[in-house]
Amino acid sequence: MxxxxxxxxxxxxxxxxxxxxxxxxxxxxxxxTAIVALPVLAVIYLAFFPDENIWPHLMSTTLPxxxxxxxxxxxxxxxxxxxxxxxxxxxVTMCEFPGRKYFxxxxxxxxxxxxxVIAYVYTSLLDYAxxxxxxxxxxxxxxxxxxxxxxxxxxxxxxxxxxxLVLYPYVYLLARAAFLEQSxxxxxxxxxxxxxxxxTFFRVVLPIARPAIAxxxxxxxxxxxxDFGTVDFFAVQTLTTGLFDTWMNLGNLGGAAQIAxxxxxxxxxxxxxERYSRRRQQQFAARDNREPIRRFTMSFPRQMVCVAVCGIPxxxxxxxxxxxxxxxxxxxxxxxxxxxxxxxxxxxxFLSSAAALTTLVIGVTLAYSRRLHNTRGMQVLMRLSSLGxxxxxxxxxxxxxxxxxxxDNWLDSxxxxxxxxxxxxxxxxxxxALIFAYTVRFLAVSAGSVESALQKITPSMDMAxxxxxxxxxxxxxxxxxxxxxxxxxxxxxxVFVDCMKELPATLILRPFNFETLATYVxxxxxxxxxxxxxxxxxxxxxxxxxxxxxxxxxxSNSRAMN
Amino acid sequence: xxxxxxxxAAIALTAMPMAAFADGEVNIYSYRQAYLLDPLLNxxxxxxxxxSNVVFAKQGLAERLDREGRNSPADxxxxxDISRIDELVERNLLQGITDNEILNKNIPENLRHPxxxxxxxxxxxxxxxxxxxxxxEGAITTYEDLADEKWNNRICTRSGKHPYNIxxxxxxxxxxxxxxxxxxxxxxxxxLARKPQGGDRDQIKAIAAGVCDxxxxxxxxxxxxxxxxxxxxxxxxxxxxxPNADGRGTHxxxxxxxxxxxxxxxxxxxxxxxxxxxxxxxxxxxxxxxEYPANPNVKPVGMVAEWGEINPDSLxxxxxxxxxxxxVKLVDRVDFDGE
Numbered sequence: 001m002x003x004x005x006x007x008x009x010x011x012x013x014x015x016x017x018x019x020x021x022x023x024x025x026x027x028x029x030x031x032x033t034a035i036v037a038l039p040v041l042a043v044i045y046l047a048f049f050p051d052e053n054i055w056p057h058l059m060s061t062t063l064p065x066x067x068x069x070x071x072x073x074x075x076x077x078x079x080x081x082x083x084x085x086x087x088x089x090x091x092v093t094m095c096e097f098p099g100r101k102y103f104x105x106x107x108x109x110x111x112x113x114x115x116x117v118i119a120y121v122y123t124s125l126l127d128y129a130x131x132x133x134x135x136x137x138x139x140x141x142x143x144x145x146x147x148x149x150x151x152x153x154x155x156x157x158x159x160x161x162x163x164x165l166v167l168y169p170y171v172y173l174l175a176r177a178a179f180l181e182q183s184x185x186x187x188x189x190x191x192x193x194x195x196x197x198x199x200t201f202f203r204v205v206l207p208i209a210r211p212a213i214a215x216x217x218x219x220x221x222x223x224x225x226x227d228f229g230t231v232d233f234f235a236v237q238t239l240t241t242g243l244f245d246t247w248m249n250l251g252n253l254g255g256a257a258q259i260a261x262x263x264x265x266x267x268x269x270x271x272x273x274e275r276y277s278r279r280r281q282q283q284f285a286a287r288d289n290r291e292p293i294r295r296f297t298m299s300f301p302r303q304m305v306c307v308a309v310c311g312i313p314x315x316x317x318x319x320x321x322x323x324x325x326x327x328x329x330x331x332x333x334x335x336x337x338x339x340x341x342x343x344x345x346x347x348x349x350f351l352s353s354a355a356a357l358t359t360l361v362i363g364v365t366l367a368y369s370r371r372l373h374n375t376r377g378m379q380v381l382m383r384l385s386s387l388g389x390x391x392x393x394x395x396x397x398x399x400x401x402x403x404x405x406x407x408d409n410w411l412d413s414x415x416x417x418x419x420x421x422x423x424x425x426x427x428x429x430x431x432x433a434l435i436f437a438y439t440v441r442f443l444a445v446s447a448g449s450v451e452s453a454l455q456k457i458t459p460s461m462d463m464a465x466x467x468x469x470x471x472x473x474x475x476x477x478x479x480x481x482x483x484x485x486x487x488x489x490x491x492x493x494x495v496f497v498d499c500m501k502e503l504p505a506t507l508i509l510r511p512f513n514f515e516t517l518a519t520y521v522x523x524x525x526x527x528x529x530x531x532x533x534x535x536x537x538x539x540x541x542x543x544x545x546x547x548x549x550x551x552x553x554x555x556s557n558s559r560a561m562n
Numbered sequence: 563x564x565x566x567x568x569x570x571a572a573i574a575l576t577a578m579p580m581a582a583f584a585d586g587e588v589n590i591y592s593y594r595q596a597y598l599l600d601p602l603l604n605x606x607x608x609x610x611x612x613x614s615n616v617v618f619a620k621q622g623l624a625e626r627l628d629r630e631g632r633n634s635p636a637d638x639x640x641x642x643d644i645s646r647i648d649e650l651v652e653r654n655l656l657q658g659i660t661d662n663e664i665l666n667k668n669i670p671e672n673l674r675h676p677x678x679x680x681x682x683x684x685x686x687x688x689x690x691x692x693x694x695x696x697x698x699e700g701a702i703t704t705y706e707d708l709a710d711e712k713w714n715n716r717i718c719t720r721s722g723k724h725p726y727n728i729x730x731x732x733x734x735x736x737x738x739x740x741x742x743x744x745x746x747x748x749x750x751x752x753x754l755a756r757k758p759q760g761g762d763r764d765q766i767k768a769i770a771a772g773v774c775d776x777x778x779x780x781x782x783x784x785x786x787x788x789x790x791x792x793x794x795x796x797x798x799x800x801x802x803x804x805p806n807a808d809g810r811g812t813h814x815x816x817x818x819x820x821x822x823x824x825x826x827x828x829x830x831x832x833x834x835x836x837x838x839x840x841x842x843x844x845x846x847x848x849x850x851x852x853e854y855p856a857n858p859n860v861k862p863v864g865m866v867a868e869w870g871e872i873n874p875d876s877l878x879x880x881x882x883x884x885x886x887x888x889x890v891k892l893v894d895r896v897d898f899d900g901e
Contacts, residue, residue, distance in 0.1 A: 061894035128771035129796060144772030154759050235721060235759035237899065245723050249890045251649050253625065398625050405629035412633055425633045429626075508622035512589055512615035512635070523595045523618060531792060 039399030050254025080164030085171025110317025112544025116229025267390030363446030393504030709749025785852025
């Protein structure tokens with residue numbers, strides 16, 4: 001009988017609280033939150049001073065539709081991502097089937113494809129002049145669009161499919177990490193008590209993995225809320241498109257900030273729901289890595305079902321768009337190949353790595369502070385710090401400009417007055433501004449996943465370490481971080497790939513003569529030159545794949561190594 | 563330890579502002595794709611030794627300029643669409659150039675701001691594309707015709723909210739008043755064959771596919787498609803119509819350049835403006851994107867010349883910018899982009 005089963009405390013009633021710690025962690029968390037919340041506060045501030053009150057006009061015309069469409073989109077993508085993510089995570093973790101080892105990491109590949117890129121690709125494949133319909137016409141002898149019905153890719157359903165295909169890896173990643181961390185004994189116990197595998201999945205496995213899955217799902221929802229490229233391209237009118245419209249076409253930044261504030265409410269609801277889903281449930285599973293997972297051996301038809309469950313999303317979300325991009329890239333190679341490439345790629349890699357590292361350090365600090373001080377106030381801080389994720393990138397960029405430029409100009413005036421020289425713009429228009437924006441935007445990703453993983457570590461660990469005289473900091477380094485290795489890697493990976501793909505904020509904040517791969521793709525795509533953007537888009541995808549494979553391996557190994 | 567080093571290095575690197583203030587430079591915030599500017603900026607550097615730095619973005623540059631205030635490194639702003647540049651005038655972010663002989667000679671009065679706060683570099687017509695097979699030549703000749711019942715279920719266009727359509731609707735408001743324009747726009751909406759979507763090229767492709775027979779789009783998209791192996795076939799299925807050519811003239815929009823209030827390299831910036839208004843640069847610039855040069859001494863050549871003379875609507879661009887808000891709200895009221 002393994003120790004794991006005996007030491008798995010389920011549902012401790014009293015909240016986790018370790019007494020008698022210094023206030024240092026709390027102060028650090030408060031400081032971080034204050035800095036990270038600045039851009040969000042700047043946007044809320046702008047919302048109070050719109051150029052004209054645009055609400056009556058919006059309420060009576062387009063806003064209800066924006067709201068409804070946004071809800072439908074989020075719901076659709078959520079269901080799709082959950083379906084694909086959970087089924088595939090379970091299959092690769094627990095079932096034995098041909099190609100399983102490859103699918104372990106291949107499931108993550110669509111994550112490297114930006115939603116706007118997959119939308120461009122499928123539109124060019126599925127529109128009237130694309131290969132699919134051209135073939136159909138040739139086969140059936142149709143001559144014009146009036147002769148037959150074909151699903152319209154540029155629709156709400158199309159957007160749900162596109163966004164779902166590239167976001168399901170969030171659910172997959174976190175669900176798989178949770179399944180891997182579960183003790184196999186639990187499963188065995190349930191089976192020995194006469195439950196079927198399916199019933200065990202729903203009664204034991206899913207409830208234990210629920211916190212992680214809830215985090216994954218809320219990330220999917222927030223990313224969906226935030227998408228601009230796809231919905232804009234498909235002419236699906238969501239709050240984000242409405243926000244851009246108010247800002248760009250009505251020239252009313254205040255009104256746009258008001259819509260952004262509505263989106264913030266959405267996010268608060270999401271975060272609250274996610275917390276609520278694991279409210280009355282706190283369990284601590286001690287991992288026991290000496291015990292390997294025993295995967296099911298299955299009949300051939302069932303194996304094929306597993307192959308399909310894993311294969312279809314990878315095919316649609318990665319293989320087809322990747323192959324299409326590669327074809328275009330080869331065809332237009334001579335036109336789109338130029339020496340800027342390596343520079344742009346390095347820019348993207350540098351920014352994304354720096355942001356991934358920053359969010360990881362800050363995310364751990366916040367999550368750990370909460371573990372030490374599980375108070376109302378700390379909960380509020382956590383929630384405040386994750387608000388940036390809800391901001392559409394372009395609005396966040398404005399939110400970043402306000403405090404940075406404010407600081408720069410304040411310092412500059414000070415220098416001019418006292419020392420007679422100008423310090424100019426130190427932070428705005430520098431790479432710092434971009435990394436700051438990325439950090440604000442993606443902190444929720446790392447803090448959320450670190451927090452949900454920390455909750456699974458029993459407080460007796462902390463107590464043991466602290467009773468041996470370790471400080472909270474030392475306990476974190478010696479005890480928690482090694483246990484969290486898989487989660488930390490996952491969080492860093494997600495942020496890294498997200499930054500690689502980030503577009504709207506990057507466009508607005510970037511320095512002179514500075515392109516990332518995403519902005520480079522957009523330059524051409526926005527001018528209806530899709531073919532020319534195929535090569536840089538392909539490079540974003542490839543650059544995103546490498547860390548995915550590396551890190552996915554180390555997640556698998558983390559089980560074997562500790 | 564290694565992590566610490568890396569982090570320190572990263573912080574040190576990022577704190578260094580990348581914009582330069584050295585001599586011999588000019589900094590541009592551009593709403594136009596950098597690749598359209600590159601050949602010209604390279605030619606300018608060859609001629610003068612002045613190096614150009616560009617930030618291209620579709621949104622937020624005005625905001626950035628505003629917040630950076632007197633310390634902004636930007637010397638010039640380049641835009642497409644009159645409303646974008648007007649926004650900068652409104653926010654008091656530009657400075658006027660009134661007594662520059664070269665600019666005043668090269669750019670006609672109706673294509674520059676009265677106080678020289680902006681100068682047009684190119685113009686583009688908002689045209690009607692019609693199917694060669696299904697629409698007789700001369701069947702549609704004006705923007706007003708688009709609301710005619712005979713086009714029911716036969717028209718395609720991009721979003722009514724796109725700046726190019728907003729500018730067109732603004733010009734309609736200027737000519738017909740708001741109430742009549744609303745009726746017209748509702749009529750056009752009733753005639754749509756599908757929900758507004760895609761870009762202008764996509765409308766040409768839709769005509770080729772038989773989804774619709776008539777579409778609205780800018781002149782240069784058609785030109786660019788003719789030069790692209792993958793899109794030439796679709797472009798060949800349409801005719802170009804210059805609407806209202808025999809009346810008030812075809813609605814045009816501009817791409818423009820303006821000097822910022824804070825320009826740290828003002829002299830260099832003005833040199834670049836002069837250069838871009840010169841005959842040689844105008845030719846390259848207009849040809850790069852199949853547009854019409856703003857400089858009246860430069861005649862369109864090649865493809866653009868073959869389309870025939872354009873008779874531009876003489877309505878002041880300022881008027882179009884002034885009506886923008888009304889136009890946007892109109893699009894919302896008739897729910898132009900809705901199902």
